[in-house]
Amino acid sequence: MIRLEDVHLFIRSALLGSFSAAAREASLLPAQVSAAIRRLERDLDTRLFARSTRSLRLTAEGEKYLPFAREMLSAMQAGAESLRTSEQDFQGELKIAMPSDVGRNVLLPVITDFCRSHPRISLRLFLSDHVSDIFRDPVDIAIRYGVLNNRDYVALPLAPENRRVLVASPAYLDEHGRPESLEDILHHPCLAFTLNNTFVDKWSFPVNGAVQELPVAARLLCDDADVARRWAIEGMGIVYKSWLDVCHDVQNNRLEVVLPDQAGETAPLNLICPHRKQFSPAIRTLHSNLEEHLAAITRALDHYTGFGEQH
Structure with a gap:
């Protein structure tokens, strides 16, 4: 042994x-x-x-x-x-960086409840679509979308099955028609945003084992992904967003999934930290709370799409 x-x-x-x-x-x-x-x-x-x-x-x-x-x-x-975990481990300052949309609209209530349960924790949140550098920026952990291949830091999955979806307001689709193919998307106004100061001008989709990219000529562009979601709710066009960002809008009929049988690209959400020893009991508990909350949201994706067997 x-x-x-x-x-x-x-x-x-x-x-x-x-x-x-x-x-x-x-x-x-x-x-x-x-x-x-x-x-x-x-x-x-x-x-x-x-x-x-x-x-x-x-x-x-x-x-x-x-x-x-x-x-x-x-x-x-x-x-x-x-x-050896005790309430003494749940104290001190915790600095978290996370994306503006999912952070503000999905994660914040869970984080607030966590702070309510552990009053000796003080919190600093950094909400931005700028990808933070966890080695240089003054943060303890970051919550980040995407497939992570960097072995210099440690990642704990929060929503590994999350994907992006095309959505628009029901009123917009009633007036302008519902696209029947990816190519039809190009005939509609697309709502785009910048990520880490880079304009996301191509929307990627898995098609028959390959990746198909749609070149996006956005009429409306912003540096805050939450604004793009709000524009979609206001009927300004189609947006390609993480399911986590738009789930509640779809469930409340503010947005409708476009091309529900077309899978979107994967968009796993992870909690990352520079070193494993920095995963304190408080951070591990917060991770568990967030993971449980997000699991229910990602499970709802199958109800509104036809590609449940594909992910």
């Missing part, structure tokens, strides 16, 4: 480049560290280090195993910390 202390010594030896340095750090003898690494290699049935009298370097297998070892140790530490 793999010992956690062996995994820890493996990680430190890899980072420090020396068994002796790892031993000094852990107040052990170099021979004890060497024995721990041999034991781990035996348990894994693979060689993790290439050793010589002058150097120590990871093998290809060691390089491959290192990120998993870090994740294993982090998960065990997080589990131990969760057992």
Whole structure:
């Protein structure tokens, strides 16, 4: 059975480049560290280090195993910390950056209830469609749309099944007609917005295993996605938005899904943080509350569209 202390010594030896340095750090003898690494290699049935009298370097297998070892140790530490959770952990300032529309209209009530339940938490919210840099901006966590491939930070899914949908007001569609194909969208005024100072001038859709893009020549353009949604409610045209952003408008007949049988591109929502150790008990509880709230919203997508089997 793999010992956690062996995994820890493996990680430190890899980072420090020396068994002796790892031993000094852990107040052990170099021979004890060497024995721990041999034991781990035996348990894994693979060689993790290439050793010589002058150097120590990871093998290809060691390089491959290192990120998993870090994740294993982090998960065990997080589990131990969760057992020590108390109300004392729910205090201090929490700084959150999130998109303007979903933040204001969907997430805010949950976050407000969280603060009501934990009065020792103070909160700073940053609502913007500008994508925050969690390493440079003064935020603890960020809530962000999109598929995340950056391994420099840690992400917890909030709404992994969310998608974008085409919507317009029922009054607009009654007057101007309901599009029957993606190409028909181009004959209607499109409502667009900028994201991170970039004009989203192409709307992407999965079609027959490929991606079809519609070039958007927007008559109305804004730097706040919430404004585009409001324009759609006012009958100014068609907008392509996250289902989370427009779900309540669709349910209350302020907006109608256009081309309900056409799947929109995926738009998963995630909570991200620079490092796993920053996922405090308070942040984990908030994540759980948000995830539960958003799950009910994403489940409603199947009721208003015909592509439930596709996502």
